[in-house]
Amino acid sequence: MDTAELSALLSSLPLSAVRHLPTVTSTNDVAREWLAAGAPDLALIAADEQTAGRGQRGRTWHSPASTCIAFSLVLRGKLDSNPALISRITALGALAVCDALAAMNLSAQIKWPNDVLLDKRKVAGVLAEGSWAGDRLEGIVLGIGVNVHASSVDGAMAKEGTLRFPAVSLAEIAGFTPDRWAILEAIVRRLIHWRTQLYQPIFLETWNNVLAFRGEPVQVVEETAEDSKPVVFEGILAGLAEDGALKLRTPTGEELIFHAGDVRLLPHTAASSLPGRADG
Numbered sequence: 001m002d003t004a005e006l007s008a009l010l011s012s013l014p015l016s017a018v019r020h021l022p023t024v025t026s027t028n029d030v031a032r033e034w035l036a037a038g039a040p041d042l043a044l045i046a047a048d049e050q051t052a053g054r055g056q057r058g059r060t061w062h063s064p065a066s067t068c069i070a071f072s073l074v075l076r077g078k079l080d081s082n083p084a085l086i087s088r089i090t091a092l093g094a095l096a097v098c099d100a101l102a103a104m105n106l107s108a109q110i111k112w113p114n115d116v117l118l119d120k121r122k123v124a125g126v127l128a129e130g131s132w133a134g135d136r137l138e139g140i141v142l143g144i145g146v147n148v149h150a151s152s153v154d155g156a157m158a159k160e161g162t163l164r165f166p167a168v169s170l171a172e173i174a175g176f177t178p179d180r181w182a183i184l185e186a187i188v189r190r191l192i193h194w195r196t197q198l199y200q201p202i203f204l205e206t207w208n209n210v211l212a213f214r215g216e217p218v219q220v221v222e223e224t225a226e227d228s229k230p231v232v233f234e235g236i237l238a239g240l241a242e243d244g245a246l247k248l249r250t251p252t253g254e255e256l257i258f259h260a261g262d263v264r265l266l267p268h269t270a271a272s273s274l275p276g277r278a279d280g
């Protein structure tokens, strides 16, 4: 794949610019620089390999050469600077992945806020990062990574301190190795569609419908300083609030609301032990 081939593959989509690089540190970093240099809305950068791919909360995202999808899209336009926007954009990416996989008869779910799961294992992740000029939001870089080949997963689980939520590849679930670039095209197509619906009730409804662990017991872990004990809330995952925050019904019937960035979500199992268990 090169830039000309990728541009041809994506030519039916209203992208403003397309770039392909064989190896980058992180497509989000390249897109952020591009945004700062004036990249227009819907400029896309994809790479074959990332040497310093990033996940949420500063974690490493492994993207071994020729095994996965790694791309970032620059979003500009009328962006309100409401902090909930970033989590909605994260959901936009996750929903686009779910939709693209649904077209392959794979039933994916979103582990709030940013993981895409197949069979409760992580197949894709989304990292949306705002770029600010003072208190004005100049744009958002929306990065998406998908494990496609079976060999993309080993790296993702290899090192202590990296993403350790049980990972899976599309190849393992589908039983064959799908074409990475065709899936990238399908994701971007769905993303552009869902962006037009970002503030419509159908967006929240669809997001709610693919929410992993809805109606099931979960733990919500509040981020704390590294050396202090995490604060853990337990309850039933009740779905999404109007702004995309997470609703948890506690055993006493109280409804707690959590915002992305403050917490991480874990399925509740009898074997749960904190800290240090697998997470996304």
Ligand code: BTN
Residues within 6 Å of the ligand: 025, 026, 027, 028, 029, 050, 052, 053, 054, 055, 056, 057, 059, 061, 063, 069, 070, 071, 072, 114, 115, 124, 125, 126, 127, 143, 144, 145, 146, 163, 280
């Ligand atoms: C997560 O699961 O925590 C988010 C993972 C996001 C990975 C993608 S791959 C393309 C883009 N570039 C990065 O460095 N990260 C995102």
